[in-house]
Amino acid sequence: MIRLRHADFLRLNQAIELVHAEAGPRRLFGQLSRAVMLAISAETVCFDGYDLSGRIGHLGAYPEGLFGADDFPLLGNHIVEHPLFPAIMEQRRSEPLRTSDFCRMPQYFRTTLFNAFYRPLALTHHMILGLELTDYGWVTCALARRRRNFTEADRQVLHLLKPHVQVAVRHARTVARLQTQPPAAPEMALLTELTARETHVLTLLSRGLTDKEIGQQSGISTRTVQNHLQNIYSKLGVTNRTAALGQVLGRGAY
Template identity: 50%
Template sequence: MALSPTYLRPAELQCLQQAILLVYATEAGPVFTRLAQATAAALSAEIVSIDGFDQTSSMVNLGYYPAQRFSLPDFETLRQLLPEHPLFQSLIIERRPEALRTSDFRPTQKFRNSTLYQEFYQPTGLPLRELIVGLPVVEYGWITCTLNRAGREFSEADRYLLTLLVPHFQQAVRQAQTVASPPALPPNSPLLLNHLTPREAELLGYLRQGLSDKEISRCLSISPRTVQNHLQNIYVKLEVDNRTAALCKVLGVAG
């Protein structure tokens, strides 16, 4: 539902401005971590998760706030039960672009009766007030930004704020400039040991932080064309055609 910018109060506009500054603050850390942190600050969300989806709807987590909030087994449980989510059809299958509230699609009490709630939300203490937006991101395909908080439900102003942040998310991924060491991928993965070279595995780590070909070339001190050649080799070896699909497969979450 489209809302006029005048619907936002001055305090909400100030939160939006601060969030946008954080989105582009490359010194503040990896791009997807910044997006999660900025969103949490702008919309007073307790938890924010950024996740990528390949063509088979397999999920890989790209970043979340606060750090260390979830474990790898938590995400594995979520991946297995995600088709039970009330917004799975709309956001992951149909890929609707608007920000959606979970409670608008399934009453909270009914959601509490689901296996997804009992085996993921309840054990992790994840609040049921939830707002999610899906968006296309260059070379990553489809990602979602999920916000959770206790207490009051997300408002129409919150939905509008999140919608205003979306183009900045996309631009920040394109313009990511600063990277520390790439996040570790599973060192004993058969895909890494038997198919990918050490340089290709290193490049995949940078992919997970949202870098474009140009930024990766700077980090690895190679030309953008060489990065593209590495990517094409990775895609052929993994039998995929984009970055999210490659990450899903090498992390063992595809299919």
Template identity: 40%
Template sequence: MQSLALKHACQLSDALAVLYAQPDPATLFDRLAAALLDLFGAETICFDHFDAQGTMRFLGAWPQHLFSTEMLHDASPIMTQHPLFEELFVRQNALPLRTSDFAALPRFVRTDLYQLLYRPYALTHHLVLAARVPGWGTVSCAIFRSRQDFTEGERTLLAFVRPHLEGLLRCSGLAGASGAPAGFAPADPPVPDYFGLTRREADILFHLAQGRTDKEIGRLCSISPRTVQNHLQNIYAKLGVDNRTAASRRTMAFF
């Protein structure tokens, strides 16, 4: 029988209290994302819906400028390259799984899927749960980190989240009569244009908020450190700040 460490049990209790406090289905995925990102100390989270025919529908990613519709459309034909795809969506394993349990990192990062979808944000460590919702299909919850793999304790923690995730989805009324997620159109997640940023500037600001250096940002964005610095000057001007620390603080609520 799985058991939670006291620290994880307390964290889970706090996260669930927030989730159950507001029943509005229109904000369910936003609240799930906020709770799980905080619970796992992760950088990014993504939700997808799979119907009975295996058709994938993007529900959203947080931060919201990640994984554009174009990127996901291009990645869809090669999604089977993900180390967890067969185990979760063919064999229908109900347990949370880590990418590192099924593929060595050097092998995974060489795949076309990683290069297209995950490399721009250095999202190398994945913890994924596929929750089955009767009458709806499968909702995948993928949690990403760039620097540190997920532990066995964190995998157990997500297993305890699973029944609550399934229950919240069932009770939310999001599943329409056709089995499709009612009220969730596969719209392109917006570029963070609240400051007039371009998509490139939003990407650079995301990496800046993660504490990365100009050299690291340049490597991840396939541009030179000097070009990163030029983008940062434009970002600072749009944010009304004059240094990277102030820029990170200015956008803390969004990243």
């Protein structure tokens, strides 16, 4: 059993906080990539989805722009050469795996995949996590480093971060679906126990506004918005914003 250091737990806690921070669908996987890199030092973190034919759909990365749209056809043509491909894509193993777990690195360095795609970026070592994500299917979270391998402690941290990523994606997709519904009417019987201010805050929430944006439109601080939300949750008998929206839109608690 790997024993993590105090510093590892501090970085993990910071990463978890960022994972659960609000992010719209377009920024979600970029934010998740940043969170993973915060927990585990790497040159890049990249989330990609795969369809049934194995084609790659890029979801997000950190830093942004390291890989361009023209790079992915090349990656797709040679991805089967990656030592982790059978375990991740065919066997669908869901624990964090390192390139060095499956082959000697000099062998990997002779592949077309490495020399055409990763060598120009000096990315030599990978750790990849396979994830089954709501509405996205099978997704990989790939970390890459230059000239240094990932440790067993890195593997354990990524394993601990995995369920938080899955919950964050599920939460974001639920919010996105709820926000496509019409805003709640203030006179609904469900809202009769709310004050006028709380009803206003909940209506703005149903339109997809963040706490900061609600505060700006209402002329109150973000902290006051959060206090109103806690009162709303208590009165509606829920524990989070997704469940509150579900109650208002007749979708049930999350």
